[in-house]
Amino acid sequence: xxxxxxxQKIRAGGVNVNQAVEALRMENITKVYPNxxxxxKSVTFVVNQGEIHAxxxxxxxxxxxxxxxxxxxxxxxxxxxxxxxxxxxxxxxTEAIRLGIGMVHQHFMLVPSLTVAENMMLGIEPRKGLxxxxxxxxxxxxxxxxxxxxxxxxxxxVEDLTVGQKQKVEILKALLRGAKILILDEPTAVLTPxxxxxxxxxLKTLRSNGYTIIFISHKLNEVKEFCDRITIIRRGxxxxxxxxxxxxxxxxxxxMVGRDVILKISKNKILPGAPAIKVRNLKILEESGRVRINNxxxxxxxxxxxxxxxxxxxxxxxxxxxxxxxxxxxSGSIELCGxxxxxxxxxxxxxxxxxxxxxxxxxxxxxxxxxxxENTVIDKTDNIRFFTRLGLSKSSExxxxxxxxxxxxxxLCKTPDVSVESLSGGNIQKTVLARELxxxxxxxxxxxxxxxxxxxxxxxxxxxxxxxxxxxxxIFLITSDLNEVLGxxxxxxxxxxxxxxxxxxxxxxVTEEELGQYMLGxxxxxxEQISEVLHEQKD
Amino acid sequence: MNRRINLIVDLTKMLLIILIACxxxxxxxxxxxxxxxxxxxxxFVGPFTSLRxxxxxxxxxxxxxxxxxxxxxxxxxxxxSMISEGAFFIGILGAMIVAITGRMPPGIHPLAAIVFGGFCxxxxxxxxxxxxxxxxxxxxxxxxxxxxxxxxxxxxxxxYHYREITSSSLASLLFQETSAMPVIVEGTRxxxxxxxxxxxxxxxxxxxxRTRLGFKLRVTGDNLHFAQYAGVGAAGVMVSAxxxxxxIAGIGGGAExxxxxxxxxxxxxxxxxxxxxxxxxxxxxxPLLVPLAAxxxxxxxxxxxxxxxxxxxxxxxxxxxxGVMMLLIASEALLQHWRQKLIVxxxxxxxxEGNDDAPPELPDASIGGNDIPYTGVDTPTPNSxxxxxx
Ligand SMILES: Nc1ncnc2c1ncn2[C@@H]1O[C@H](COP(=O)(O)OP(=O)(O)OP(=O)(O)O)[C@@H](O)[C@H]1O
Ligand SMILES: [Mg+2]
Numbered sequence: 001x002x003x004x005x006x007x008q009k010i011r012a013g014g015v016n017v018n019q020a021v022e023a024l025r026m027e028n029i030t031k032v033y034p035n036x037x038x039x040x041k042s043v044t045f046v047v048n049q050g051e052i053h054a055x056x057x058x059x060x061x062x063x064x065x066x067x068x069x070x071x072x073x074x075x076x077x078x079x080x081x082x083x084x085x086x087x088x089x090x091x092x093x094t095e096a097i098r099l100g101i102g103m104v105h106q107h108f109m110l111v112p113s114l115t116v117a118e119n120m121m122l123g124i125e126p127r128k129g130l131x132x133x134x135x136x137x138x139x140x141x142x143x144x145x146x147x148x149x150x151x152x153x154x155x156x157x158v159e160d161l162t163v164g165q166k167q168k169v170e171i172l173k174a175l176l177r178g179a180k181i182l183i184l185d186e187p188t189a190v191l192t193p194x195x196x197x198x199x200x201x202x203l204k205t206l207r208s209n210g211y212t213i214i215f216i217s218h219k220l221n222e223v224k225e226f227c228d229r230i231t232i233i234r235r236g237x238x239x240x241x242x243x244x245x246x247x248x249x250x251x252x253x254x255x256m257v258g259r260d261v262i263l264k265i266s267k268n269k270i271l272p273g274a275p276a277i278k279v280r281n282l283k284i285l286e287e288s289g290r291v292r293i294n295n296x297x298x299x300x301x302x303x304x305x306x307x308x309x310x311x312x313x314x315x316x317x318x319x320x321x322x323x324x325x326x327x328x329x330x331s332g333s334i335e336l337c338g339x340x341x342x343x344x345x346x347x348x349x350x351x352x353x354x355x356x357x358x359x360x361x362x363x364x365x366x367x368x369x370x371x372x373x374e375n376t377v378i379d380k381t382d383n384i385r386f387f388t389r390l391g392l393s394k395s396s397e398x399x400x401x402x403x404x405x406x407x408x409x410x411x412l413c414k415t416p417d418v419s420v421e422s423l424s425g426g427n428i429q430k431t432v433l434a435r436e437l438x439x440x441x442x443x444x445x446x447x448x449x450x451x452x453x454x455x456x457x458x459x460x461x462x463x464x465x466x467x468x469x470x471x472x473x474x475i476f477l478i479t480s481d482l483n484e485v486l487g488x489x490x491x492x493x494x495x496x497x498x499x500x501x502x503x504x505x506x507x508x509x510v511t512e513e514e515l516g517q518y519m520l521g522x523x524x525x526x527x528e529q530i531s532e533v534l535h536e537q538k539d
Numbered sequence: 540m541n542r543r544i545n546l547i548v549d550l551t552k553m554l555l556i557i558l559i560a561c562x563x564x565x566x567x568x569x570x571x572x573x574x575x576x577x578x579x580x581x582x583f584v585g586p587f588t589s590l591r592x593x594x595x596x597x598x599x600x601x602x603x604x605x606x607x608x609x610x611x612x613x614x615x616x617x618x619x620s621m622i623s624e625g626a627f628f629i630g631i632l633g634a635m636i637v638a639i640t641g642r643m644p645p646g647i648h649p650l651a652a653i654v655f656g657g658f659c660x661x662x663x664x665x666x667x668x669x670x671x672x673x674x675x676x677x678x679x680x681x682x683x684x685x686x687x688x689x690x691x692x693x694x695x696x697x698x699y700h701y702r703e704i705t706s707s708s709l710a711s712l713l714f715q716e717t718s719a720m721p722v723i724v725e726g727t728r729x730x731x732x733x734x735x736x737x738x739x740x741x742x743x744x745x746x747x748x749r750t751r752l753g754f755k756l757r758v759t760g761d762n763l764h765f766a767q768y769a770g771v772g773a774a775g776v777m778v779s780a781x782x783x784x785x786x787i788a789g790i791g792g793g794a795e796x797x798x799x800x801x802x803x804x805x806x807x808x809x810x811x812x813x814x815x816x817x818x819x820x821x822x823x824x825x826p827l828l829v830p831l832a833a834x835x836x837x838x839x840x841x842x843x844x845x846x847x848x849x850x851x852x853x854x855x856x857x858x859x860x861x862g863v864m865m866l867l868i869a870s871e872a873l874l875q876h877w878r879q880k881l882i883v884x885x886x887x888x889x890x891x892e893g894n895d896d897a898p899p900e901l902p903d904a905s906i907g908g909n910d911i912p913y914t915g916v917d918t919p920t921p922n923s924x925x926x927x928x929x
Contacts, residue, residue, distance in 0.1 A: 034879055036886040077883055326768060347770030356768070364768040367761040378758055378769045381751045391751040 022085065023049040023181055023212040024070070029079035031065050031236075035422055037414055039065040041236040042079070047181070052203060052213045054227040054244070056220070057256055058454045059426025060412035062236040063216050064106050067183045071103040072096040083181075102179025104170045106186045106216075106425045106452065107362045112159035117141045119158055120173045144176050149198040163359045163448070164190045164312035164480065171199065181212045186425065188217055189452045190359070192311060192480045194516070200226040218426070218454050219481075220249040232256055257456045265487035267466045272490075273302030275335075275535065276443050276474035277323070282332035284318045284498075292318040294498040295332070298533045300443075305465070305475040306533075307489030307507060309482070311519055315498040316478050317359070320447050323476070324356045325349040336443055350379060355441035357432060359448045359478070365432045368421035372413055373402025375420050376435040409434040410457060426453040433461060437468065444468065444475045450484065462488055482512055493533055494518040501525065503533040544885060548878040549823065555874070556821075556867045557835065560860045567859065568852055578850035585845035586838055592845070594727025598799065600830070600837030601729075602627070604736035605791020606815025607822060607829045608743045609784035614824060615747060616780035617760035620667050622682040624812025625689035626660035626785040628805075630792025632693040633659035635711060635803045638718035638796070639701055648717040653735075653793035660789015661782045663689055668781035672774050678781070690808040697803050711803035720798040730798030732791075736830075739787060743826035756780050788812065817861050820868045836861070 024047045031040040039062040047053045055063050068074040070081065072090040081088055083099050090096050096103070110119050117137045126136040141154040150168040158166060171187050182203075188196045203213055203226070217223055223230060224244055232239040232255045239255050253261045277300040284293035293315045300306040310316060321327025323334060325346040334341050337352045358365045366375050377398055381387055386398050402416035409430045413423055420431055429452050436444070446465065450458045465488065469475055479485050485492060486507050494502040494515070502518040502525045504510050517523040564582055569575045586592050609623040630653075637652035667681040694709070701711040720730040747753040759766040759776045766773040791811070796803065818836055822828035839857050847854035 032879075032883040032886050034882055036882050036889070038886055324768075325770075345770065345772075346767060347772060350770045358768060364762075364764045367758045367765050369761050370758060374754070374758070378754070378771065381754060381771070387751045393749050393751065393754065395749065 020048040021050075023047050023083070025082040026066065026070060027080045027082070029066065029069060029081075030077045031062070031069060031074065032077045033065075033422065035414060035418060037422070039236055040069070040076070040079075043233060043236065043238050045231055045238065046241070047212055047214060048229075049212055050207055050210050051228040052200075052207055052215055052226060054223040054230040055214055055216045055233070056218075056223060056230055056252060057233040057239075058235075059430070059452075059457060060424040061233045061256075063233060064185055064424060066233070067103065067185055067214065067216070070096070071101060071183060097177065097179070100178075100180035101183065102174040102177050102181070103183040104174045104185060104187050108166050108170050110158045110166060110169060110173075113157065115155050115157055116152055116161070116169050117154035119169060120154075120176055122173075124177065140176070141172070144172050148172060148175060148202045150195070162312055162317045164195075167191065180210070181214070182206070183214045183216075185216045186218070186452055187215075188219060188222060190312070190448060190480050192519075193482055193512075194311075196222055218452065218458070220252055220455060223252070224249055234258070253455045256454065259456075261455045261459055265462055265466070267488075268470060270304060270490045272304045272535075273472060275299045276302050276337055277306075277476060278333075278335035279323075280333045280335075282319075282322065282334065283330045284315070284322055284328070285330045286318075292498050293322070293329070296495075296498075296500050297332075297531075298493055298500065298503075299535045300474045300476055301535060302442075302474055303469055303472045304491070305469050305477055305489045307477045307479070307485040307492040308495055309485050309492050309515055309519055310495035312480055314495045316447075316495060319495070320356075320359075320445055320478060323445055324354065351382075353440065353442040355436040355439060355444045357436050357444070357446045357449045359451070361428055361432050361451075366420045366428060369419050371402070371417045372406060372411060372420055372423070372431055373398060373416040375431055376402060376405045376438065379435060379439055405431075405434040405438060408438075410460065426457060429453050430457060430461075433464075437464060441468075442473050444473060445478075446475055447478045448480065449477070450479075450481070482515065486510060486512070486515070491533065496521045496524075500530055500533070503530050505532060544878065544881045548874055548881070552874050553821070556864055559867060560839070560864050563860055563863055564856060567856055568846075572850060572852050574850055578846050578852045581849045582842040582846040582852075582856075585849070586841040590724075590726050592841060594724060594729045595841045595844075596834060596837045597724075597727070597729045597733055598837075599840045600833040601733045601736050601798070602791050602795045602809075602811045603815055603818050603833040603836055604733075604740060604829050605794070606788050606811045607818035607833060608736075608740055608826055609788040609791075610812075610815045610819040611822070611824050611826055611829070612743065612747075612756070612780055612784040612787070614819065615760045616756045616777055617763060618668075618671075618678055618777055618781060620664065620678040620682040620781050620784075621812065621816075622664045622667060622678075622685060622781065622785060623788040623815050624808055624810065625682070625686040626664045626788035627792040627795075627811050628686075628693055628808045629663045629689050630656035630660040630789030631796045631803065631805070632656075632696060632792075633789065634793030634796045635697070635701065635714070638714035639712050641715060641718065643717060645717045645719075648715065649720050649731075649797045652718055652797060653790050656793025656796075657786040657790035660792065661786035664781045664785020664788070665778065668778040672778055686808065686812070693808075694806065701803070703802065709804070709806055714797070714801055718797055719801070720794060722798075728799060730794075732794030732798040735794055736791070739790070740826045740829045743787075743829075747826065752776070752779065788815075814861070817865055820865065 026043065026045040029040050029043045029045070030038070032038050043062070043066060045066060057063050065074060069076050070090065072092045072095050081090060088099060090099065120141055121137045126133040126140065138154045145152045150172055152165060152168050152172065158169065161169070167187060167190055174182060188199070191199065207213060215223070215227055227244050229241055229243050230247065230252065231241045232252065234256060250260065280297045282293055282296050283291070286292055298306070308316060318327060322329040325341060325344055336349065336354055339352055341349055367378070377386055386401070387393050405411065406413060406416045411423070411430045411434065412427050420428055423431065433449065449465065450461050453461060465475055477485065477489055489507040492504040492507050492510065492515070493500050496519065501521065561583070565579060568578045568582070572578045586596055606623045606627055609626065613620050634652040634656035637655045641648055641651060643651060663685065666685055667678040670676040670681050671678045697711050698709055703710045703712050720732055722728060722730050723734065747757060755766070755771040755776045758769070758771055759773045763773055766776070814836060818829060818832045821832035821835070839860060843854040843857040846852050
């Protein structure tokens, strides 16, 4: 038992024992969702003024629920909330904002058809007479974007943004509203370590000005590095509050999951086979004519994981779209499993045994109101195991399959018949993974595969991907998590401004610093070195 | 458990809406009528006073079942085509042409006429669908405009090519006797069409829930981007859904014509497509509930007709009721509070029975030993002293 000694540690070295002022107290919060899931069971959560407080727990532990209650989006079934010592009734987000609470949602709350500036100014538009003062809105957005070092183009439409950019808009939107208590629900899931560090540098200035920040993340190293205290919840109940100076990452994950988690990735030596993904002289132009991918070539062989490193927005999104048939390419060729995919539809490409884990699970990865089961079989409608030749479904087979997916991928849900939208973020991600990995893919395009999943599940997914590689499949891995790209990949290519600027054949020999220099465009390899990634014999 | 609660709440909601609708009738009648008691009586009880009148309810419900089913299939695919109205009317025209000009034996004749009507409906419905697929034209706009085109085209065809010249009002030539749909209940005009409608509703349910195309259709309707990503051929699915719906509405038009009439007598599109939307929503977009919902709307209409005939209240009352019902159906919040209460109670009971809501243990979780039993630290939580000190 570790708990007693933890408590002692806290008693002995608690932070700011005397001068701490409670900014917020949520007392005995219980939440039962309309489908009967008890997401919070008598949770007490206290945050002091001027601290960065981490909230951690497994996927589905009830973190987002607790925060939605605090932000007035969900009503607690029972329990009370105090803000600055006063009992409050937060009946709506408007009320929360009035109390100085702001929130960055795990799943973006942005209007796709509006621009970045319009989204950020929604409801607080600067006015000139009756008209909205666009110039000033734009200027304010630029200012705040500059101030927090989160670069963003105010006039771009949100639907054209990548996930990382949308995340930045979300964060800035909350910061702009000047909330004294800021809730950040997994804001860093798709940010690079560099961006996270810069964000936190700013958050720390806010903290010293008396702001309070609640931070949710599954990346325990971030939590450990940037936060003051941590509240751990497990299955809807608090497991305690600890100062982060006194608790190690291992101890945190143990409290969260109930076992030790090995985050170190170990894998066998690579035994590459024939080329499975062959990209040659690929060029992708945007409609505006801007070059997103400029003449790149690479090969991913069977039994190989090729990682892509790069600051997001350097052409990764366009490359993935082209590879999966979701987006166009201008010239060059893409061959998947020996077939040129020019003019092929998404379903033709999927029939070549290509799986795609999308970076944005909420917009393209799921049918939210359909069940977990249905979401895991949608790509398998041509399989006679689930549908007869005449197109009738075999319900019992499908039901069994859904159950198996839930079991195999540890998807936390009441039954496999519940709608996917009622799952927690990480469990939605697991549903996507279950579907994509269970179809027997030969080529896997994995875009942020462990985004938002807890430490235990991350470990599981990584092991799963390695097992698939060992079985001779090819994996093209795009991730903003440097540990992941370094630990999981066999070789790494670096994308910078739409070009491959480096090929690092052995990821295990690469340091973060070295990779960082390529990613920021400080260093660049010679064309000969880069062309090694083609794996072609020179004659 | 929750399914039962949801069913209870949904049914109660439907009953409540019906009750409110009835109360509304009372109020309107008492405000406008000289003899309110008679009017109310004829409205509510009237439809059940004879077999003939009960038959009228079924007759009124039959076309609505077809159009409501069509609406459901279109809506479930995430499309907003209003074409059921036009498809129904063109189905009438198609069936009429076959009924007047065809020379076939009795069993085959109505069948051929109805199938041709369905074909016409499918064709009309495909127009907005294809326009949307090719050029992204809003199907809502094109379908509404097309409904007018269909209406005037039909009237034109009847008046210039199939008109009974001896008649002073617009009426077509008499149909061949072989084309009539058989009446199935003696003493009423309830015809075989109602059986066709019931069967189609059931098939519609099976189609949506138990077939590959139906599955793809629901996925497309739920999230188009996802459908594209998963490669279900979303564009094809959207067109098929509308064509199928058009065929169903067209069949409905044909059945209505041959079951109820011996001549074409409409001077404008009868509006079953629009009322079909009310029925579809009342049935909560579930084909299995369509017959019930259609019967209720049918009952309202028959009641209003009887009331209009036997008292001084006009039948337009029904329109008010239908409007209010639409609002009530759309109000998600109605009874939501009650539903939540029931569910919380059930969940608490479940939790107490030791059948805890706690998630199933991850299979992996036992690796390395689970040496922090979380039940041990339920409450109070080991909060740091600074919190207690305040
Ligand atoms: N709208 C909803 N309806 C029904 N159940 C829900 C709903 N939202 C969440 N839940 C359930 O409540 C539980 C807690 O979910 P929550 O989103 O709070 O988890 P979380 O701790 O944020 O997890 P993650 O790390 O995966 O984001 C889960 O079991 C989830 O299935
Ligand atoms: Mg969450």
